[in-house]
Amino acid sequence: MSTFKQRKSELHDKLKETLIKGFLNSKLSRHNKNIFRWKAQLRRFCDSSHDQCSITTDFTCLEQKGQVAPGRYDELIDVFGNVDPRAVDIIRNTAAKFAEIEKEIQELKTSKKRYALLRSKIKQSEITPAHLENMYYILHHVLQHSKASHSWENDLQQVANDVTMQVSNNKPGKAQKWRSIINREELKKSIIEKGNSLSKTHEMSLDVLIHINLFIGTFTKTTQYSLETIKPDGLYVQGHEQKSYSPDCAGRAVGNFLITVFALLGYDMHKATISTDMVFVNEEMFEKALKRRWPIPPSLNVTTSDEKVPAVNTTEPVHYNVVFSYQWDSREVVQKVKHYLEKNKVTCWVDTDHVTGDKRPAVENAIEEADLCLMFYSFKYFISKNCRQEAEYAGRLGKIIIPVKVNRDYDPKGWLGNIVGAKRVFEFSGKYPFERQAPELLTQIRICLKNLPPKPTKDDETTKDSSRERKPQVDGDNLGMEYLHLIGRIQTKVRPGIGQFTCKDGRIWVGNGDNLLVCIDQEGIEMETVCLGQGQLKYHALAEEGNIYLINQNSLMKRVRRQLRPFISYFANGDTPMCVARSSENGDLIIGLYNQEEKRCKVARYSDTGKEMFVVENDLEGQAILEWPLQMAIKKNDQICICDSKKGLVVLEGSGKHLFTYSIDNPCGVCVDNEDRVLVCNGSNRIYVISPEGQLLRPYRVNKHRATAISVLLNSSLLVGFKKSGTIEVYRYDLHGINDT
Incomplete structure (x- = not known):
């Protein structure tokens, strides 16, 4: 098709x-x-x-x-x-x-009309072929009744409640058709007695009948196969060959139904697996099967509670690099991505390879054991209850979620929009070639796996248990996340919120990332103000003697003695400046550039006289270093720390050579302390402290969410600004406490 x-x-x-x-x-x-x-x-x-x-x-x-x-x-x-x-x-x-x-x-x-027989086998359970055959016997009579009566669901509910069925005298034709197929006594005998004999409590609940009705009524809609008849050897269905609806879809529906119903009948189906084979038959055999009558109901050979069922051991690996969360319509893209990742030695977990029947417990276990979660989202993913449970469960465990877009015209909203946020999205909707997107996704996965915190060994767990001391683990970090101590607040007139601030000589320059820049002292007293048109004042960097470098639209301005002067009027190739930082050692300027037409980012270094020294775009492997730079900070050893909203924290040498990338979701603020450690905030209430080697030293928490700007003041205080507030919160910043950890 x-x-x-x-x-x-x-x-x-x-x-x-x-x-x-x-x-x-x-x-x-x-x-x-x-x-x-x-x-x-x-x-x-x-x-x-x-x-x-x-x-x-x-x-x-x-x-x-x-x-x-x-x-x-x-x-x-x-x-x-x-x-x-x-x-x-x-x-x-x-x-x-x-x-x-x-x-x-x-x-x-x-x-291409096909006739098929669905045969199911249940493993790792006490369900015997006799149990399964009697369940088919019940389904057969319900299906026959559903074809004969328009009100078959109400009729069956009345049978379950042992209420006499009322047949309308106004429609004798339909009543006669109903009686010719099956009467009430036969229906009650085939369903209630069989169900009671199958049930471990010897009384079939109404929930079982509801699930039987649901299966009969929705099988055709969910599998694109019409259910024609049910016999002791399986379900006979009719349909067409369609690539978008594979035979696995019908087998999955049967497996889910059998596990649910037998669980309601009192059987332990937690470890049960069901395999359903689809055997195609010709039209002649199919027509004979439709006319064939059921044999005499077989006697039940129910296993007693004293009999032991042999256990089946599985040797499946319990740890995977990546777990896939997706809606069933996206399975073709999922399989294609899975094969590509496995070819590049990334272990993957997909439910179709490991689960038959009720998949929720297995999916939750896979999310717990996996390192990352690939979320293939679309509108159908958004409205799916199961998909939402998977995504939110991964979020509660603090797993790194990498969004993958499979529907070109859909933008995430609501709960899905909160999860996607400003994360880097990889699009496999057909808008871009697969050969282009797949390597980028693989690179991001490898970066995330490389920066995962080390997992505790068995010896560490034994030591923790013996000492009975447990450090709190929050949001998936294997390090204790504690709250910083709030020591004060500074009120500013910056609205609507704080986008960036820098500190020097006891002064704090606060900007909203749009059109306003205010200089205040540590008491909050306003000293200077720079106000331009909307969107004309993005980010700034401090120079000597109170001078400032400002990004004004597509140019870089220098404010000298309260007057704005052009420093770099325009950039080559139509590049737009995104962020700027100044080295305190030599006065050089580092500028993050973005080209709208070519969709590329660069890092450029200029001398204090405006002379271009170098421009870096790719690393040694030819991969783009940046995608969307927001803020910068420069260490004393001239290393460049860039806050990239899609890649995380990117650190370069002073010459532009790429050192490492530490993956952080939605980073938006960065600064450097006196020990050359990097502090990053990501729009939540978390502050990450990264070592010069690129390892996570400790995550902290502040009192409020949406932290967008941070700066270290006098190496003892940490200033934190927020997206929708003009108040700066001051926290105690303990250098020695971090070293001790």
């Missing part, structure tokens, strides 16, 4: 290209009247802001609003009837080609 989708997509794209180039092209004449008519007609569907947009954007708007879609061109014909009637014939010819493709699809479905 994928070839048909491709043909439809090509036809649709070719039609848009023909309409735009042939009828809505301003180059055909100096003043193309068709464009004015098109814009006038477009106001019926889109707002007036599209008057200045391109024609391609207009078509995108119509597609998003559902007015135009591949094969559906009624509205487009109506619009071009008022714009240029010559285009109507072209649109109708394209619609006719779509109709021919649909006809081919129906013919292919008819030729």
